[in-house]
């Protein structure tokens with residue numbers, strides 16, 4: 592999917608919501624545990640109830656890898672379901688990969704070719720040759736960790752090298768890489784006050800912004816500092832939406848939470 596197509600979807604749905612599919616078998620409704628594939632059954636119900644309210648879904652691969660082969664199969668079924676039933680929806684494999692070049696190529700093939708995700712999150716720490724193999728895929732997007740939502744972001748990302756914060760080096764340097772037009776960046780909603788500075792370096796790039804909902808980030812603040820003429824934001828909420836209820840009504844409850852965020856987004860877009 593191109594960023595133009597993504598922007599068109601945002602305008603059509605009046606939403607820049609990304610729903611995180613972080614499935615924890617201890618948190619899903621108990622009745623689903625009787626299903627042959629409880630993880631997929633949960634995801635399918637959430638997707639069926641919320642697809643009209645969001646423009647992206649982001650399964651975090653940790654929540655699937657933790658269940659071994661069964662988890663990976665559920666991830667595969669989920670992405671296939673999305674690609675067949677809702678091809679207009681942007682998909683993000685939140686896998687935070689990145690390794691030496693030939694290994695990164697294999698990660699890129701896994702997520703872009705085998706699983707057919709539109710994008711994957713990548714850690715910038717190993718530099719240009721670890722990220723460019725992902726960028727080589729046409730119409731696929733590499734979402735580079737820039738300034739993350741957690742407290743540990745201050746351990747390294749905001750430290751200065753030559754008087755400039757590390758996350759700013761990541762933004763500046765990554766712009767010089769081959770196929771950098773395929774880059775997006777992760778900036779945590781809990782770091783909204785940094786967005787004005789970030790936008791000076793990457794004025795147009797799409798940002799994936801996790802951290803509203805359970806982590807306490809503010810949607811309005813993120814939009815004040817981070818929104819572009821083409822919106823340029825995908826705001827993620829995972830637990831705040833998918834675990835709205837653990838009863839039989841879980842899918843409707845998740846849709847109600849998603850609608851709350853979509854309506855706030857609609858009023859900001861207006």
Ligand SMILES: O=c1ccn([C@@H]2O[C@H](COP(=O)(O)O)[C@@H](O)[C@H]2O)c(=O)[nH]1
Nearest residue numbers: 611651739740779801805806828829830
């Ligand atoms: O900086 C980051 C990068 C990734 N994440 C991931 O996003 C979701 C957030 O989940 P919530 O339940 O809405 O808090 C989760 O998959 C994280 O691993 C992040 O939070 N911050």
